[in-house]
Structure formats: C-alpha cells, structure tokens
Amino acid sequence: AMPEFLGKRYKLFSSENFDEFMKALGVGAVTRKMGSSVSPVVELTENNGLYTLKTTSAFKNSEIKFKLGEEFDEETPDGRKVKSVCTLDGNKLIQLQKGEKETTIEREFTPTEMKAVMKVDDIVCTRVYKIQE
Numbered sequence: 001a002m003p004e005f006l007g008k009r010y011k012l013f014s015s016e017n018f019d020e021f022m023k024a025l026g027v028g029a030v031t032r033k034m035g036s037s038v039s040p041v042v043e044l045t046e047n048n049g050l051y052t053l054k055t056t057s058a059f060k061n062s063e064i065k066f067k068l069g070e071e072f073d074e075e076t077p078d079g080r081k082v083k084s085v086c087t088l089d090g091n092k093l094i095q096l097q098k099g100e101k102e103t104t105i106e107r108e109f110t111p112t113e114m115k116a117v118m119k120v121d122d123i124v125c126t127r128v129y130k131i132q133e
C-alpha cells in the first residue's frame, strides 16, 4: 500500500538553528536572510519507484528526483553542487549530501506533521512542518 504521507503538503511551522546550519554551509548573509524569512511547503510524491521532493517558497522552488539508494547530482537552493542519496526507513526519508561538507537531512512524516532534522558539522537544525488541509 502507498504510504499515506505521499502527496501531502507540509508547510513550515517552526525552525531552530537554521541560520547556524546555513552559516556552516557557507551560505552568505543575504541568502540566509531570505532563507530564514520564508515558510516553504514540502511535498514528496512517488511514481514507479521514482521519487520527487518539491520544496516551494517565495524565495525559491526546488525539486529533486531520485530512486531510493541511488546517488544523484543535486544543486541545493543556495547553489551548492552535491552528490545525494536518499533512503526510506518507514516514514523517515534520510538524505545524505556529499559536497565540500557532509550533510544529513532526515524528514519524518506523520499524518499531521513532518519533522526535518538537518545536520552539518556539530550543528543540528530542526524544522517542523504542519500538514496543509
């Protein structure tokens, strides 16, 4: 059966340490300010084993497409070029990004919210998104 979180839209509700996270990735002050000011909507869909993760905001729309466990090239919203691989563990999408630094983004989907825990160096950023009706 299809996991029920696929095709649901989750909008940013709270955010901790995002500025520190972006700083550690070398994101400049202007982009950090833009990044901090928006509440993106995140949606994960799947078709024949090809997953699409869409992130939409007034700052930037981004979309990554991947198969689980297969490395792909990604350009991050702030313009870094990284190699990414995503795996799914139950309701948790785990993304490992390798570039100048290694970053992990774990997104846990529930019927009411999605919680993203993003790590780089010793920094942990937590962002909670609420389901959109």
Ligand code: DKA
Binding pocket: 012, 022, 027, 031, 032, 034, 035, 036, 040, 042, 055, 076, 077, 078, 127
């Ligand atoms: C999100 O999905 C944010 C994703 C993190 C992007 C890394 C840095 C972006 C700088 C604007 O809510």
